[in-house]
Amino acid sequence: MNVTSPSIPNFVLFGFPGIQGWMSIPFSVIYIVTLLGNFTIVIIITGDESLHEPMYLFICMLAIADVISSTSILPRMLAMLWFDITIISMEGCCLQLFFMHTATFVASSFLLAMSCDRYFAISNPLRYSTIFSSSTVRKISLLCIARGLIFVIPLPVFVSTLSYCRSNILVTSYCDYISLIQISCTESIFYAIYGLTIAFIIIADAVFIIFTYVMILVTVLKLASRKDHDKALSTCSSHLIVVLLTYTTAIFAVIMNSFAEYIPSSLLATLSCLYIVLPGMLNPIIYGMKTKEVRLHALK
Template structure:
């Protein structure tokens, strides 16, 4: 048994990716590159939006919220993950594990919520452009932003307290690269069916609701784009939406696979499950600055302007 404090271990040991221990140093290279791109890409987006007044519009306010979420979400996992891969720093204190768990799940929910907000913004901008500023006023943007954050915090705040109230009587080794709720739950004793059901129900209901909202928004956008008076305007709208849908598909496909695997995929090799679980925490934060930021004309112009003057 590991060192215990009352009913829980003093620390956990994150095993990394079981079955791939010999190649984890090589796996760390793309992971590190993705983290660097995600971190600095989102920081640049935040600085540009803050400094450029012409970007103080609903779309860019939501983008800045998404970028901040991406910075926190990726930073809550990658530094520790790289410590495991590079320096074999597998130990994580019990309280630190619970904190990481809370940040991962709550900010993943926020990420999903901001995808919905940005899809709605594009829907209004393309389908009802004359009322865009009236519908998405500054007050509405604040309400949406606060609601997304509040939802992520409230629904996943119980997770650390639930874990802390349970009794651990097995190993303290977590078969994962980070403190994922269901992975930690496997180390507890007694019947945890209700606890697992709560977590999976909250995550699945939230995900299904958000995905339905996004699908509805982009379906209406597609319908409007195909009926725009000029072909060029329609193609521009479709090009924008296609790139947005790509990053959304990556996020929801990998997240859905992870949640479904916990419930039904007990025969799936852990290295596949854990690798995909890392993708939805790494790839969208890396892609968002490119898809939503660099490909946006106003941000492109601002980046070119900054680098032009920096090199002058």
């Protein structure tokens, strides 16, 4: 469905023609597990005062961000798969774009905050409670949210001002900035630079987090006892697994989009969605399995 008008009110999402019934099953399971897992994490942490520590509060915030990220995509996607509703309005597209990218950005910010929390907890345990006080945790949480809003609010504004004279058909099953830029006929390097800036910030977060965990590893190796080694590594292992999962899938998505013309449409749409929703489903499972306190409270 190609159009020649300078702007279009609606977009057509990729609806997995021929296999949409089958595709609804795994994505339904992913969404159900995501909601159950993350809400369980939130209920456990908010309901037990012994878990009102910075590490667990950041995990709780990350769980909320994961729910928002998945909810911004999957309900609309499931409606498309079940009822063949492939049309999405400009307003709906901008809302989806805003909530998805904000939640993703906020989640990255909380992963960054968690890495700093673990570094100070291990490298400077005597001053840890002073550095990461309740007031500090609240300020960091607000800063993470504000950081996401500041950088993402311009995205739907930019998208709504673009002209779409090439096509209104998206190669993905949801609205994302890269796909919309690709079908736009507005020639402006500013939009591309802004998208690259967002990507660079996320990559910078990943680099800083990896550097922080390297410093944590160096500190752990200096600890005298094997018991201290094991305790420190056990505390950080769940965070590190979540970090690797989140940023590995994001990097894979960027590489995949670079070779989009060589990838079948159904595979491209599936992988484009999975890199957003898969971490949200697996994160609570990882924390439940690898974090002793969360696991014990979940069993209760």
